[in-house]
Amino acid sequence: MLKDILPTSVQNMLLETWGLWNFALRFFREVFKPPYNLNELTKQFFQIGNKSLGLVGITGFIIGFVLALQAIPTLQPFGATSLIPSMIGLSIILEIGPVISGLICAGKIGSSIGAELGSMKVTEQIDAMEVSACNPFNYLVISRVIATTFMIPLLIIYADTIALLGGFIALNFVSDVSIGLYFRSVFEAISISTLIAPVVKTFFFGFTIGLVGCYKGYNADKGTESVGIAANTSVVISSLMVIIWDMLAVQISNLF
């Protein structure tokens, strides 16, 4: 009945959501089960972090720099230059830093996981692990999802720091605020309790990016074009999810 009413695109979306949900459930069922692949986990931590350092750093710097440049002409006429550090700090740490870095990680890390597992699926490597009784979910998916869940928040903190530095450099063109004073005013504007939501959401970003990439790669169809499809759809879905998590985080933190 539902099948007749709903258009195919909606049906596909529901199926996809259902598949992803089950994949997540399987992750939580198996995450603590041995064997633990510490080597693979370390390798993934290193790869995921190391591969994105440059990109995330550069965008972070530009964002902070541009943000400050734009704030200066607006606030300077009112003699409110001293408010700029706290303004930059708030917007970078609470919102722009996590979201933009999250989106960049979705593009960079999500696509690489999707393509990697997708090509393993297409060339029957995942099947080969399966038939040799080496649970590929345990080996491939769990290590990657754990790595993204903890690495992406670290990358976001790193991006935030560089963005704040970028803001400081831009601000230095118009006023001679010291770096110590700059960071003191940034952190005065932020209380620990306001930090909770933006920090927690980055773990959700990381988890989602890893999970979606693995899900799309792990379930890729036969044929080489499906590797591209897996990479592409992982980016699309995980970017969308990053935005949705962000929206939810704002709603929830407004409750308190």
Next chain:
Amino acid sequence: MSETETVIDLEHLKKSFGKSEILTDINLKINRGETVVTLGKSGTGKSVTLKCIVGLIKPDSGKVKVLGKNIPDLSYEELQYMRKKIGFVFQSGALYDSMSVRQNLEFPLMRNTDLSAGDINKKVEEVLNDVGLSKAIDKMPAELSGGMRKRIGVARTIIMNPEVMLWDEPTTGLDPETTRDISHLIVRMQRKYKVTSIVVTHDMICAKIVSDKIVVLKDGAYSEPGTYDELENSKDEFVRSFFEEVENDENAELTNYQPSSIDKKKYRN
């Protein structure tokens, strides 16, 4: 548990993908230590049958009993336990691209056995020697030729000493000498460890060397099993066609086509 213990027992196995019926009624019994060769045209479902046996593909209906257990009924844990006894050689090799040859071979041992590093090393060298590729031990799969990848795939499977071996075209694309080596390896494993095997192949050299019985897959079902000699002289023309030599190929005249026989009159002016 006598001499004739049935190890693989397929009953009325059925599998379709969408509308296309691939397997309609597969029946086959294989006793311990027997090697059965499956022939059949490309795309008829030989690989699908093997994948049903190892639980990679779930059949629509029918029984797939291996060592007394019906594979589709098993839980994931039971299936994993079963798979330790089954070796599967992939048609494509399916080597782990991100690992070296050594790591490819070590991978199943490290995860499924408690062997010490020294023992693992010894086994790796032993199976590489079996497939004649000892010098490739530190290469990456991308550096290997197609035939070498295939042989590493074989080595990665036999390293676990399985009771049941499923070989999906183990010799396709290999030169005649290596084909014989791999075929003799199959026979050696059968003699030494009483391994039960299904070998999918188009290669009659291999079929002749390894087969106790041969079945031909056509229209989703197996023909009556027979030995190499029986099927070579089968009444069924389709079955016989697999055994015919290249010389009496009906298209041979095309390959022997001589340019001198071109209608010369046409070009005279």
